[in-house]
Amino acid sequence: AQSVTQLGSHVSVSEGALVLLRCNYSSSVPPYLFWYVQYPNQGLQLLLKYTSAATLVKGINGFEAEFKKSETSFHLTKPSAHMSDAAEYFCAVSEPGNQFYFGTGTSLTVIP
Amino acid sequence: EAGVTQFPSHSVIEKGQTVTLRCDPISGHDNLYWYRRVMGKEIKFLLHFVKESKQDESGMPNNRFLAERTGGTYSTLKVQPAELEDSGVYFCASRQRLGNYPGELFFGEGSRLTVL
Numbered sequence: 001a002q003s004v005t006q007l008g009s010h011v012s013v014s015e016g017a018l019v020l021l022r023c024n025y026s027s028s029v030p031p032y033l034f035w036y037v038q039y040p041n042q043g044l045q046l047l048l049k050y051t052s053a054a055t056l057v058k059g060i061n062g063f064e065a066e067f068k069k070s071e072t073s074f075h076l077t078k079p080s081a082h083m084s085d086a087a088e089y090f091c092a093v094s095e096p097g098n099q100f101y102f103g104t105g106t107s108l109t110v111i112p
Numbered sequence: 113e114a115g116v117t118q119f120p121s122h123s124v125i126e127k128g129q130t131v132t133l134r135c136d137p138i139s140g141h142d143n144l145y146w147y148r149r150v151m152g153k154e155i156k157f158l159l160h161f162v163k164e165s166k167q168d169e170s171g172m173p174n175n176r177f178l179a180e181r182t183g184g185t186y187s188t189l190k191v192q193p194a195e196l197e198d199s200g201v202y203f204c205a206s207r208q209r210l211g212n213y214p215g216e217l218f219f220g221e222g223s224r225l226t227v228l
Contacts, residue, residue, distance in 0.1 A: 009152070034216060043116070043203065043219040044155075051213055090155060092217075099168065100145075100217055102155035 002027050002093050006103035014111045019063075019078040021106045023091030026072060033074040034092040034100070035065055044090060050074060061085070086110045114138070116220035118204050124226045130192040133223045135204030137186070143167075143207045144187050145217065146179060150200040158202075161187060173198075194227045201225070 007022040025031060033050040048059025055067045061084075065076045074091060091103045117136045125131050137144045146158040158177070159169040163184035172179070176195070181187040191198050201224050205217040 004154075032213070036217075036219075041221070043221040044205075044217075045219070046216050049216055099157050099160065101157070102147075104152070104154040 002031065002095055002099075002101045004091050004093050004101055004103035006089075006091050006106050008106055009104060010107045010109070012109040012111055013081045015083055016080050019076070019081045019085065019108065021076040021089050021091075021108065023065075023074045023076065023103060024072055025074060025091070025093045027093055027095055029095050030069075032094045033065075033067060034094070035059065035063070035074075035076050036090045036092060036102075038088045038090065038105075040087070047076070047089070081108075081110045083110050083112065116204055116206055116218050118202075118220035118223050120223055121221065122224045122226070124228065125194055126228050127196055128193045130190065131194055131225060133189045133191075133202050133204075133225070135187045135189070135220060137204070137206030138208075138218055141206035141208045141218070142184070143209065143215075144181060145205045145207075146187070146189055147203040147205065148200050149203065149222075155203065158189075191225070194225075196227050199225055199227045 003026045005024045035047040036044040038044045048057045050067045058064045063078045088105045088107045090105045092100050094100045119134045144161040147155050149155045157171040160167045161181045178190045201222040203222045204220045207215040
């Protein structure tokens with residue numbers, strides 16, 4: 001069975017500070033992993049994806065995530081937060097032939 | 113290329129009434145999904161179409177929910193009669209499988225349903 005846990009429903013960082021959003025997953029087979037972002041009044045937009053190639057994945061807007069099998073984690077990071085990064089972020093897991101399962105989301109606030 | 117579109121963006125109805133949500137997927141995407149998010153909770157799977165066939169409807173809450181995808185193009189999700197706990201944002205997503213890779217989901221902006 002698949003599941004996703006996002007630690008911290010709300011995260012606040014200062015502008016220019018490191019962004020770290022945590023995601024742990026459970027999967028019985030090597031999974032595909034995704035981070036999506038939702039800006040206010042918009043749909044979910046793909047940030048980045050892990051598809052069993054490089055373990056460090058780079059996405060849009062300077063975000064990246066590292067797949068760590070031993071820790072069953074796929075944390076999202078950005079070295080320097082920008083005001084425009086304020087949004088809700090969702091981690092998702094999918095096994096081949098199976099559905100996508102999402103976490104509860106983490107709302108990121110960027111403090112000027 | 114047009115993205116996934118959903119209509120209406122917001123619907124306010126009274127308990128016991130009927131609401132129909134519509135989703136137009138990206139052209140050529142055989143896979144269409146419905147998800148729901150209740151405030152503060154996870155985005156929860158409702159069902160999955162492959163073309164016009166229901167591949168998986170294990171997430172449908174009960175028989176008050178009816179989804180269709182006639183002709184394998186747009187899909188509708190009807191809630192009849194609506195209950196208070198049906199309130200939430202209903203997302204539609206589509207994807208196209210690429211070999212063994214499932215393909216990422218492309219989401220619409222969601223239909224917010226408020227049941228009073």
